[in-house]
Amino acid sequence: MTSVKGDFVFGRHAGIDFLKNESADKINKVFLQNGVQTEFANQVYGLAKKKHLIVQEVPKNKLDKLVPDANHQGLVLAISSFEYADLDDLVEKIADKENPFLLMLDSIEDPHNLGSILRSADATGVDGIIIPKRRASGLTSVVAKTSTGAIDHVPVCRVNNLVQTTKELKKAGYWFFGTAMEGQDYRYWDTKGKCVLVIGNEGKGISPLLLKQMDQTLTIPMVGHVQSLNASVATGVLLYQMLNNKMPLSK
Template identity: 45%
Template sequence: MNKQNLIGGRNPIIEALKSGREIEKILLSKGENKGSIKKIVGMAKDKGIPIQYVNKNKLDEMANTNHQGVIAIASAYKYKTLDDIMKRAEERNEAPFIIILDEIEDPHNLGAIMRTAECAGAHGIIIPKRRSVGLTSTVAKTSAGAIEYLPVVKVSNIGYAIDELKNKGLWIYGADMDGEDYYFDKDLKGAIGLVIGNEGKGIGRLVKEKCDFLIKIPMKGKVSSLNASVATSVITYEILRQRT
C-alpha cells in the first residue's frame, strides 16, 4: 500500500473529511470510541465511508507517523460522475457502454477490469461505496495506466444507479452462470450496461432483479466459473466485436 495515501492522526483525518477529500476506508484501533474518534465515526457514517476495527499493531505497521488510533485510506484518484461517462460516449459519437461492478473486492481484479475496459472502448465503470475496493494505489498500478483515462463513478446504491441508466436508454446485461442465453447470442451493439458480480457470490439478488437480461459464458471444464476480470474481458471484447 502506498503510504502517501494514508492519513494518520485524529485532527488531520477530521480536516480531510471536512474538505471533501475522497476516503476509501477508515481503520480504527479496537476499543477506540471516545472524544474525537466518536466525531470521526459520525462524519464517516454521514459520508457513507466504511469503518473497520483492527488491532493497534496493524496501525503501527501501516503508519509512518503517530496515528493516535486511527488511519484513513485516501483515494489514489478522483472519482467522476455519471454525466462524465455519458459525455464521454457522446463526444465519441458512440452508444454508451458502461461496466457496473457489484462488490468487487480484489484490487487486482478492479485494476485488470479497468485495463480491459479502457482497451475495449468502454466509457466508464460504476462501483458501490460499500463492500467494494476503491481507487487505491494497487488498483492504479494493476490498471497499467488505464486509471488515468477511464472515468470511475462511486455510488451509494447500485440498484438506483441502474435505474438511472435505464432512464437514459441503456439495456442492462448481468453476467451470471444461470443466465438464459450465451453472451455471444445476444445483440450487444446498443447502449448497454454490463453487470459483473462479486468474486465469490456473483451478482447480488436485488441487483440481478434489476437486469434486463442475464447472460452466461460456456463452461466445458470441471471449474464452474471464471475469475471476475477474465469474465469481464471475454464479454467486453464480444461487445467490441459486435460494435465494430
C-alpha cells in the same frame, strides 16, 4: 513523521482534519481501532456519517499492517489519489454516441482485479466504469499500477447506490446485462444500443437486489473441472464479445 503514507492518512489530528475538509470521493475507507476512547470514536462516526462513509472497526494489528512503523493512534483512512468522474456528466457526454457501453462493478474488492478490469476496459473501448462507494476497492496506487496506465483513460464514477443508479440509467434508455450461472450463453449476446454490463463480487456475484434489475443474464460456458473464472478474466471475455459486435470481421 509524515501523516500520509502511500494510499493512507493516519493519526488522530491528520485523520480528523481530512474527514472534516476533504471530499468524500477522496476517502475510500475509514478504519478505526477497536476499543478507542468513546469520545474520539463518536467524533469519527459523526464526521463519517456526514459524508456517508462506513467506519470499519478493526484490531490494532490490522492498522499496524496498513501503515507499518507509523504512529496511527487508532485511526487510518484509505484515500484515493485519483479523480473520479461525475456519472451525469459522463452520460451526457456519450448520449449521442452510437452504441454507448458502460461497465458496472458490484463490489469488486481486490484492487488487482479492478486494475486488470480497467486495462481490459481501455482495450475494448468501454465508455466508463461505475463502482459503489462502499465495500469495494477504490482507485489506489495498486489499481493504477495494475492498470498499466488505463486508469488515466477510462472514466470511473463512484455512486452511493447501484440499484438506484441502475433505475436512473434505465430511464435514460440503457439495457442491463449481468453475469449469472443460469444465464444465456454470452456468445449470443447482442450489444447494440445503450448497454451496461454488470460484473458481480469475486465470491458472492451480483447482489440479489441488483440482479433483479437485469434485463438479461449471461454465462460463460466452461467444459473443464473448474466452473468459475476470476472476475477480471470473465470481464475480459465479455468485453471482447462486445467489441466483436461493434467491430465484426470483414469478409
